Amino acid sequence: MSPLILFSFVIAYFVILLGVAWYTSKNSTNDTFFSGNKNSNWMLVAFGMIGTSLSGVTFVSVPGAVGDFGGAGFKGFAYMQVAIGYLIGYAVVAFILLPLYYRLNLTSIYNYLLQRFGVVAYKTGALFFIISRTVGATARLYLVVNILQIFILDKLHVPFLVTTAVILLMILLYTFEGGVKTIVYTDTLQTSLMVTGLVVCVIFILSQLHLSGGEAISQISDRGYFNVFNYDINSKGFFLKQIVGGAFITIAMTGLDQEMMQKNISVKRLGDSQKNMITMSIILVCVLFLFLVLGGLLYLYTTSKGAAYTEVMVNGKMVKQLLLDGNNILGDKIFPTVAMEMLPPAISVMFIIALISALFPSADGALTALTSSFCIDILGLQQRKDLDDKGKKKLRLSVHLTFTVVFLVCIWIFYKIADNSIIDKILDLAGYTYGPLLGLFAFGIFTKRKLANTFLITLVCLLSPVICYLISMYSTELFGAYKIGIEMLLINGIFTFLGLLLISKKGDHKANILV
Structure with missing residues (x-):
């Protein structure tokens, strides 16, 4: 199919999002942008959050990792270990953190x-x-x-930087006014399209392979793709590490994340917000399993078309590749390659729509939440007496635009340094950046101790990731064959907790969770 026709579907999709944004942002205020006037429907929030939690990385990297035995950290169905941890983490968020946020009536957590x-x-x-x-x-x-660039925009001779700028401009336009209220509705639409695309791809590939669901699982298992639990205690993928790490990743990246919680606390009642969280977690794990099934099917399909594993020397290291017509399609490349080059045009269109449906929820929510956090937490916008409502709105829009530019710069940096599989890299980065948040909140909730209002707090939170990085760098010398993996988040949080304990003093403050 012509790349111009495919791109026209992207534009048409964006026009629909603009229409939703226009409708939902009528008579919007700063409160609408920041909290949706605390009147969001919990069912819409629950379903829309699936798209935000999954993102384009899940859409591409999770299926690709199934057969990437030489690269990604979640080969086979090992990602289900993390998903089991997600269920535990979402329960903690629902029944420990959400009651705290609602009791304090927070806009920013x-x-x-x-x-x-x-x-x-x-x-x-x-x-x-x-x-x-x-x-x-x-x-x-x-x-x-990058996928849109490779399969559509490169063929139209559009530079990567221009592609990125146009997509960010699209996101900026439909989140500029309505904020959270708009995102609740657009995320619901986008999650629906993403899941539909996933199901269509699974059904079509099953039909091409002439397999039933049970036969497909059997063949996936026979090829070694269906392995879930890793019992090697020294491995980064050891099942206890993955489950515990998955739980704490959920607590940190959902429960301590303004983007995710901003949508939850926009629901009027705590009970409905908790129903949202539990419902979303169950559906999310089912969808993740379906992504893994799709990954197995993609590897079955490509090998049936002549793809074969081989090892090649890259930078002095033997690297496993999956070659089809001389091209490596292993990891993140396999799903886009199959959908765009090996399946009928209608499926290619569905893939593009599903892919951008996975793209926008993770981007629009992040842009809105970062704007909200910077305005409320850093600039103190809600307490500013020197600005009227019009001035506050102007400042908020300026921050929104600034973060769009920051996104453009960061994406360009990733373009220059990223490799073929990114999902495990994102989880590694989360271990360093979310660890101090985990330590801070845990110290506040589970102790009664006080902290002096000094920059020692910031110093502890900065030193903890540095110490963790050094431990990771020298883990072989320190622990022998043991490799630190997804549990880095917990280790980082513990170091932050202990550092705060050292600089704290005894107090009569009750732990907030018990109030």
């Missing part, structure tokens, strides 16, 4: 740190969120933008 420890802890927490979400969101954006 980092206001909890202000009430518990003071302004330095508050600003530090918000700063680490801004760093974490900027890095994570732009890494996810890079992957999807």
Whole structure:
């Protein structure tokens, strides 16, 4: 299919999003942008959050990792170990963190740190969120933008930087006014299209292979793709590490993340918000399993068309590749290659729509949440007496535009440095950036100790990731064959907790979770 026709579908999709944004942003205010006037429907939030939680990385990298035995950290169905941890983490968020946020009636969840420890802890927490979400969101954006570039825009001779700028402009336009209220509806639409694309691809490839669901699982298992649990305690993929790491990743990247919680606390009642969280977690794990099944099917399909594993020397190291017509399609490349070059045009269109449906929820929510956090937590916009409503709105729009430019720069950096599989890299980065947030909140919730309102708090939160990085660098010398993996987030959080304990003093403050 002509790349121009494919790109026209992208434009048409964007026009639909603009229409939704126009409808939902009528009579919008700053409160609408930041919290959706706390009147969001929990069912819409739950379904839309699936798209935000999955993103384009899941859409491409999780299926690709199934047969990438030489590269990605989640080969086979090992990602299900992390998904089991997700269920535990979402339960903690629903029944421990959400009650705390609702009781304190928060717009920004980092206001909890202000009430518990003071302004330095508050600003530090918000700063680490801004760093974490900027890095994570732009890494996810890079992957999807790069796929659109390779399969559509390169053929139209459009430079990567222009592609990125246009896509970010699209996202900016439909989130500029409505904020959270708009995103609740656009995420629901986009999740629907993403899941539809996933199901269509699974059904079509099953029909091409002439397999039933049960026969496909059997063949996937016979090829060694169906392995779930890793029992090698020294491996980064050891099942206990993955489950515990998955739980804490959910607690940190959902429960301590303004983007994710901004949508949840826009629901009027705590009970409905908790139903949203549990419902979303169950559906999410089922969808992740379907992505893994799709990954197995993609490898079955490509090998049936002549693709074969081989090992080649790259930079002095033997690397496994999956070659089809002389091209390596292993990892993140396999799904786009099959969908765009080996399946009928209608499926290619469905893939593109599903892919950008996976792209936008992770990007629009991040852009809105970063704007909200910077305005509320860093600039103190809601408390500014020197600005009227018009001035506050102008400042908010300026911040929104600035973060769009920051996204553009970060995506360009990823374009220059990223390799073929990015999902495990994102989780590694999360271990360093979300660890201090985990330590800060845990210290506030589970201890009664006080912290002096000094920059020692910030210093502890900066030193913990540095110590963790050094431990990871010299893990072979320190632990022999043991490799630190997804549990880095927990280790980082523990170091932050212990550092805060050292600089704290005894207090009569009750642990907030018990109030």
